[in-house]
Amino acid sequence: MVEKLTPEERAAGLESLENWQLVNGRDAITATFKFGDFLEAFGFMTQVALAAEKMNHHPEWFNVYNTVEITLATHDVGGLSALDLKLAKKIDQIAGK
Amino acid sequence: MVEKLTPEERAAGLESLENWQLVNGRDAITATFKFGDFLEAFGFMTQVALAAEKMNHHPEWFNVYNTVEITLATHDVGGLSALDLKLAKKIDQIAGK
Numbered sequence: 674m675v676e677k678l679t680p681e682e683r684a685a686g687l688e689s690l691e692n693w694q695l696v697n698g699r700d701a702i703t704a705t706f707k708f709g710d711f712l713e714a715f716g717f718m719t720q721v722a723l724a725a726e727k728m729n730h731h732p733e734w735f736n737v738y739n740t741v742e743i744t745l746a747t748h749d750v751g752g753l754s755a756l757d758l759k760l761a762k763k764i765d766q767i768a769g770k
Numbered sequence: 771m772v773e774k775l776t777p778e779e780r781a782a783g784l785e786s787l788e789n790w791q792l793v794n795g796r797d798a799i800t801a802t803f804k805f806g807d808f809l810e811a812f813g814f815m816t817q818v819a820l821a822a823e824k825m826n827h828h829p830e831w832f833n834v835y836n837t838v839e840i841t842l843a844t845h846d847v848g849g850l851s852a853l854d855l856k857l858a859k860k861i862d863q864i865a866g867k
Binding site for chain 1: 808809812815816819822823828829830831832833834835
């Protein structure tokens with residue numbers, strides 16, 4: 674069962690991530706990733722999509738050319754859950770490869 | 771050489787497309803596609819990405835779960851060109867499959 678993070682869990686979780694910050698006015702986290710070109714950006718998205726599908730937890734994301742903006746939140750809890758931290762960490766790993 | 775569409779070309783082009791409308795306050799077209807789930811939506815995006823890369827003309831797009839919102843414009847001409855109509859038509863074909 675997924676539960677909303679406590680403020681302490683959220684602070685600790687964000688600390689452990691590389692690229693993420695809180696969204697203004699919304700209980701969600703966001704990160705922007707830049708690549709060499711569209712093909713690299715979409716290759717990254719494909720890896721993230723497979724990881725997300727495996728977790729059954731999906732991003733909100735925007736892509737234009739070499740840039741991918743990702744926002745994570747958990748609809749079922751109306752805010753951030755451990756699933757978001759897990760997916761964010763996985764996305765950091767994919768981006769770092 | 772890519773050129774901006776004339777108002778007549780734009781009107782005729784839009785008429786020939788299935789899912790697209792002009793964006794308010796911007797010389798661009800947009801369409802929203804809904805699928806059964808994330809996997810279907812991302813499968814569609816993958817096909818669109820390959821078509822876009824082949825044309826060397828890329829979408830601005832947003833995805834959340836089963837929904838994909840696509841905006842097309844041609845940066846080099848500061849508005850719509852024939853490339854946008856061509857890619858929009860291709861996307862309609864992919865969505866129709």
